[in-house]
Amino acid sequence: MIERAKQKAKVEPRASKKPVIVSMTMADDILRTLEIALTEEDDDSEIAEARVRTHVKRMRRALSSSESELIDYIRLNVPSFRKPMKQFLSTKGPEPVMLSLRIIESTAQ
Numbered sequence: 001m002i003e004r005a006k007q008k009a010k011v012e013p014r015a016s017k018k019p020v021i022v023s024m025t026m027a028d029d030i031l032r033t034l035e036i037a038l039t040e041e042d043d044d045s046e047i048a049e050a051r052v053r054t055h056v057k058r059m060r061r062a063l064s065s066s067e068s069e070l071i072d073y074i075r076l077n078v079p080s081f082r083k084p085m086k087q088f089l090s091t092k093g094p095e096p097v098m099l100s101l102r103i104i105e106s107t108a109q
Helices: 002-011 018-038 045-065 067-077 079-092 094-108
Strands: none
Touching: 018 045, 018 079, 018 094, 045 067, 045 094, 067 079, 079 094
16 A cells, blocks of 8 residues: 555656645735835835825735636726736636735735
8 A cells, every 4th residue: 555655656747836836926916015015105115105005905805706706806996007917817817816815815914
């Protein structure tokens, strides 16, 4: 039985780390772009971080419903981020964007 498991492990290819690396890179890009979109000169850094975390969480929830829900959320709450997010969605697709938003959420906690 152990031998069969070893043989099976040799045959099955390992999962690629590329989607995670791409999503981490995209998470950095999304975070940087969102921070610029939300920057207000009078913001305290803690307040600004809280605003970013809140928007990321809400964007992830909206995207879990649909792309149009996400775009509607952004249009209403962070209009200056609409064009960059549409670009992320059109070039990478919704799955990597969702993973990127989850990465941002998990690192912000």
